[in-house]
Amino acid sequence: MLENPPKIKIGDFIILQRQKYMKLHKFGNIESSAALGKDQLELRNIEGHPYCSTFKMIPKETRGRQRITALELCSDKDMQDIRDIMNNAESGADNRNIKDDGGSQKLGNEEILKLREDIGDSKKIIGTLVENSTSFQSKTVYSQEKYLKRKEKKYFEYVQIRQPSIRMLAEIFYRQDPDKIMGLRIDSLSQIISYSDVNAFGKFLLFESGTNGLLPAAFLNAIGSGTKGKLVHMHPGNVPQKQAIQALNLPQEQLDRCVSVNIYSVLREFYQGKEEEKANVEEETEESAAKRPKLEEGENNTDEKSKSDEKVKPDEKSQKWKLENKKACDLMKEKFDSLIVVSRDHPLNIVKELLQFIKPGRPVIVFNLSKELLMEMYVELKMLSTVTNLHLTSNWMRYYQILPNRTHPEVQMSGNSGYILRGTSIN
Missing domain, CATH: 1.10.390 (Neutral Protease; domain 2)
Incomplete structure (x- = not known):
């Protein structure tokens, strides 16, 4: 057990667990409450207690079909397992x-x-x-x-207050609506993280088209804080989904390691930047002899340049996406250590476009719910010879009930959790 376990504080995302049921909730203020079945829990008593503390539900009043319930920290006696009844x-x-x-x-x-x-x-x-x-x-x-x-x-x-983790968030999101996270179950998520070779020192390129922020949150969690790792998170929408990232309560320094950009916007800026660089090189070659003496004659030109820069800065700050695009473009020029594509649509064109930003000999991972789409992609990449050592796999995690003379799979379980195509870049 940790000597100084993290404490529950206002502003945190917390997980309320009652038996096996878990619910994500933001502890916004001291008077906030959370609905748990027919109970409305008052959360004012949880502030300052360590995570994983257990609280007893004390009914206060009933309003219609809903019970208003206060939470009281449990004593050691209250923590005894209810199955002690079976001892005798x-x-x-x-x-x-x-x-x-x-x-x-x-x-x-x-x-x-x-x-x-x-x-x-x-x-x-x-x-x-x-x-x-x-x-x-x-x-x-x-x-x-x-x-x-x-x-x-x-x-x-009894209710236990848990600190959000990737595993718990994946389970909660999957239980609520698997389609909102593209059917990404915890076993598939763990394999994507493992195959991508994510570490604290690399730069990683991720495209995903809607998983409630579960994938970028998992990568940020794996990169860690106080490291040199970077993540460029590309998405097709105007605003990235960040619910899972916010739920982890990560420090700002770690959050800054993720650069979220619209894929179409950043690619347009990247190609425009390359054209401008090419044009500038040609212009510098043709007119360098005429322009350089003028700039060296006095400081007026430099002063005017700095003033014009000051006028641009406030506008750039007000449009964060421009700064994010610039950061992403700089990282794209340096190239990445792995490419991960999790797309609802056919991922072939996205992968073909983004492969140019990946260093040779690095992992390429593609996840999709459709086996047929990945089979088409497998054949296409074989023909293009841009990715080698291709493998197409599926995951089927099964829970088993194990008792003497009673070992069998659980009656109710989820089916297939999508397919993963993985290989190694050679471009």
């Missing part, structure tokens, strides 16, 4: 004699509601329900676990 409970060999007729619980609905109002302690409530269940001791250990989990979900009155 017997279990059966199988469930063949159990009848699901609704009559195994001695307590009625009204008695359970009264019990919840009088006791208010979820552990005691579940313990009472177990004691009054005629079938609990006949259930197998696995069935008892399932029973307790169902009751926990209904009566569990």
Whole structure:
């Protein structure tokens, strides 16, 4: 455990976790609250406590169908595992004699509601329900676990405040709407990061067309703070998606390592800059003898030049995208250590355009939900001979329930999480 764990402070993004359910929320001010199911949590008591602290939900009042709930820091006694109930409970060999007729619980609905109002302690409530269940001791250990989990979900009155991480953000975004992050599951995200060879000293070029900022956030997190690493984040829209980046609560120094630019705007400026440089070289060659003495005669020209620069600066500051484009163009001239393209559309033209900015012998990674698009791209890149050692792979992460004599995949799980085409640049 860390000696000085990070503390919860106003302005942070936090993750509220109740059992396995997690929700991202911004702790904007001392009076802010967060909806969690039918409960409206008042967050004023969480400020200053270490992350991963657990709080007990204390009901204050009911407004319609919503409960207004305060949070109280848990003591060591409150932190005891609710499954201690099972320590002295017997279990059966199988469930063949159990009848699901609704009559195994001695307590009625009204008695359970009264019990919840009088006791208010979820552990005691579940313990009472177990004691009054005629079938609990006949259930197998696995069935008892399932029973307790169902009751926990209904009566569990504890919330843990977590510090956002890439893994948790990926899980939250995927659960909410996989399409908003292009079906990018945590296993595919981890492989993209691994294949790209991201480190603290390189420069990396990323194009993505909408993942709630999950990909640039993952790359910034891997580059780290206080390093020399740089990330150019290209996107097709006017404003980059940065929800995941903001949620990580990164220091400004680390945020400055990411340059977000519109791909069409920055490419136009890059090519225009090359044409202007070429024109300037030709003009300098033709008129250098005539212009140089005039500039050396006095300081008036220099003064006028500095004044004109001062007039331009405020305008550039007011348009941040111009400064970002300039930074990106400078890095594009130096070239990058890897190229990552995560596109909703056909990625071939984007990859062909951006390959010129990648150093030879560097990784090229393309992610897409369509296998057919990447197969077309595989053939095209083979013909162009710009990328070698091409591999097309798919990911299928499966969760398993492992118990004695009961090992099998989970019944409900997500399917394929897209396809990855990877290779090595040779241009």
